[in-house]
Amino acid sequence: MLLLALDTATPAVTVALHDGTDVIASSSQVDARRHGELLLPAVDRVLAEAGLRLDAVTGIVAGTGPGPYTGLRVGLMTADTFGLALGVPVYGVCTLDGLALAADLEEPFVVATDARRKEVYWARYADSRTRLTDPAVDRPADIAGQVAGVPAVGAGALLYPDTFPRAHGPEHGSAAALARLAAERLAAGEELPAPRPLYLRRPDAQVPKNYKVVTPK
Amino acid sequence: MPDEPLVLGIETSCDETGVGVVRGTTLLADAVASSVDEHARFGGVVPEVASRAHLEAMVPTIDRALKEAGVAARDLDGISVTAGPGLAGALLVGVSAAKAYAYALGKPLYGVNHLASHICVDQLEHGPLPEPTMALLVSGGHSSLLLSSDITSDVRPLGATIDDAAGEAFDKIARVLNLGFPGGPVIDRYAREGDPGAIAFPRGLTGPRDPAYDFSFSGLKTAVARWIEARRAAGEEVPVRDVSASFQEAVVDVLTRKAVRACKDEGVDHLMIGGGVAANSRLRALAQERCEAAGIRLRVPRPKLCTDNGAMVAALGAEMVARNRAASDWDLSADSSLPVTDPHVPGHGHSHDHVHEVSKENLYS
Numbered sequence: 001m002l003l004l005a006l007d008t009a010t011p012a013v014t015v016a017l018h019d020g021t022d023v024i025a026s027s028s029q030v031d032a033r034r035h036g037e038l039l040l041p042a043v044d045r046v047l048a049e050a051g052l053r054l055d056a057v058t059g060i061v062a063g064t065g066p067g068p069y070t071g072l073r074v075g076l077m078t079a080d081t082f083g084l085a086l087g088v089p090v091y092g093v094c095t096l097d098g099l100a101l102a103a104d105l106e107e108p109f110v111v112a113t114d115a116r117r118k119e120v121y122w123a124r125y126a127d128s129r130t131r132l133t134d135p136a137v138d139r140p141a142d143i144a145g146q147v148a149g150v151p152a153v154g155a156g157a158l159l160y161p162d163t164f165p166r167a168h169g170p171e172h173g174s175a176a177a178l179a180r181l182a183a184e185r186l187a188a189g190e191e192l193p194a195p196r197p198l199y200l201r202r203p204d205a206q207v208p209k210n211y212k213v214v215t216p217k
Numbered sequence: 218m219p220d221e222p223l224v225l226g227i228e229t230s231c232d233e234t235g236v237g238v239v240r241g242t243t244l245l246a247d248a249v250a251s252s253v254d255e256h257a258r259f260g261g262v263v264p265e266v267a268s269r270a271h272l273e274a275m276v277p278t279i280d281r282a283l284k285e286a287g288v289a290a291r292d293l294d295g296i297s298v299t300a301g302p303g304l305a306g307a308l309l310v311g312v313s314a315a316k317a318y319a320y321a322l323g324k325p326l327y328g329v330n331h332l333a334s335h336i337c338v339d340q341l342e343h344g345p346l347p348e349p350t351m352a353l354l355v356s357g358g359h360s361s362l363l364l365s366s367d368i369t370s371d372v373r374p375l376g377a378t379i380d381d382a383a384g385e386a387f388d389k390i391a392r393v394l395n396l397g398f399p400g401g402p403v404i405d406r407y408a409r410e411g412d413p414g415a416i417a418f419p420r421g422l423t424g425p426r427d428p429a430y431d432f433s434f435s436g437l438k439t440a441v442a443r444w445i446e447a448r449r450a451a452g453e454e455v456p457v458r459d460v461s462a463s464f465q466e467a468v469v470d471v472l473t474r475k476a477v478r479a480c481k482d483e484g485v486d487h488l489m490i491g492g493g494v495a496a497n498s499r500l501r502a503l504a505q506e507r508c509e510a511a512g513i514r515l516r517v518p519r520p521k522l523c524t525d526n527g528a529m530v531a532a533l534g535a536e537m538v539a540r541n542r543a544a545s546d547w548d549l550s551a552d553s554s555l556p557v558t559d560p561h562v563p564g565h566g567h568s569h570d571h572v573h574e575v576s577k578e579n580l581y582s
């Protein structure tokens with residue numbers, strides 16, 4: 001098994017290679033505005049570090065968000081197209097699950113990333129491998145009751161200390177953690193879903209009521 | 218000819234997910250998935266809706282194009298993609314797909330200009346472009362007069378709209394008339410039964426001191442809307458056919474008059490018209506008439522090649538390969554305001570040879 005994992009759903013552009021036993025190479029660069037430019041060179045670097053070619057990969061793992069759409073799509077489109085060109089399966093894993101695994105906690109906690117517009121993408125976990133709730137997008141103050149008293153990880157938690165007083169790292173998505181999760185689940189005989197973007201919000205668009213009259217009154 | 222470059226082109230600058238395959242100047246496939254129906258109720262293209270649709274449609278559309286062309290991905294000589302101008306988020310989906318596809322196949326990547334692609338597509342219809350080529354590009358996003366001596370390296374803007382694009386004016390007037398979105402085809406239809414001389418709408422920027430090759434459609438749009446509102450205020454019925462025909466006549470009169478003048482001034486004996494508005498029947502007819510009168514040869518591709526599509530991007534990509542232009546780098550960006558003077562986005566280093574850094578060879582060689 002050789003999995004190539006990508007995640008661009010948070011400010012980090014992250015790439016990792018997993019050989020079925022462990023992560024053998026990885027890269028993470030934090031730059032929220034340059035996902036499109038950074039991802040392919042990062043893949044190239046990670047492959048070079050492992051001394052492997054892309055056609056050795058047996059599966060692609062993509063972080064499905066939730067995350068800011070434009071960046072999220074860079075990873076998903078890249079993963080889908082790699083899958084097409086190489087004829088290998090593409091698996092989707094929730095980006096928050098990767099953060100949860102990277103947090104390495106054995107107690108209940110919350111993962112929250114920055115959803116901009118004063119909101120967070122978040123979910124609750126029983127431990128690092130067990131998510132309890134579907135990912136959601138909310139204003140921190142509106143979920144304070146649901147996240148009270150437990151530790152929180154992710155940049156969204158660190159941004160809003162009033163709601164998440166016990167916030168700490170890791171801050172951003174991790175392809176290495178996604179690759180580990182996918183490798184574990186595949187080894188356990190689980191089927192992984194095809195990647196579907198978790199947008200959680202409708203596109204901003206309003207149906208116009210009527211055109212604006214131009215004749216001066 | 219079998220030794221002509223075989224190129225797959227990807228276009229996602231607006232609401233069409235286009236994937237085309239060409240061999241040199243021969244069209245092999247033109248697969249398009251449009252999200253236009255999803256935008257109709259918003260009266261215009263919603264960028265986020267378009268971007269989501271591109272992500273969904275891309276892989277099936279690439280598949281369809283290759284099947285239609287009857288070629289295998291490993292036989293491609295290059296992948297080209299619209300790098301700009303266009304909607305930033307939409308462009309980025311196509312650029313991401315093209316980079317991943319080119320990288321995985323070990324093929325060179327060419328980020329190309331959307332406007333230059335609109336011109337180059339005519340090679341698939343009428344053979345190699347004359348040099349220089351005069352081009353009138355008219356669509357919902359652009360209205361420009363361009364002169365190109367080499368479509369891969371030299372595109373010179375002579376003029377452009379200073380406000381609305383021509384296609385935008387069609388959309389807005391259709392909305393005032395409650396005809397829905399997009400406006401071009403429906404206004405064309407009504408206009409055929411109307412009198413183009415019924416109402417004298419203004420011709421923007423046609424005065425003796427106005428810039429010779431620039432366009433303006435904002436004043437026309439306002440004049441038409443006021444005319445309609447006055448009828449409505451007076452409780453009169455709006456003659457939709459005559460308004461459509463008279464408005465359309467004002468647009469195509471200015472477009473063709475300026476395009477023919479540019480040809481004469483520059484001593485160019487042919488004119489190509491591209492972009493979605495080139496599908497307008499009156500524009501085609503009047504351009505034909507005026508070009509004939511002026512001894513200019515008119516080249517207009519079939520309507521499906523005028524609207525946004527992947528074949529036009531493939532056509533320009535094939536020309537880049539044929540003329541040995543430098544490929545783009547793996548960090549190619551989507552540039553929503555890529556200048557028309559940049560037909561493509563070459564890589565910055567010379568060391569980059571577009572094969573895998575590790576293997577130093579083509580994956581399939």
Ligand SMILES: [Zn+2]
Binds near residue numbers: 331335356493524525
């Ligand atoms: Zn266009």
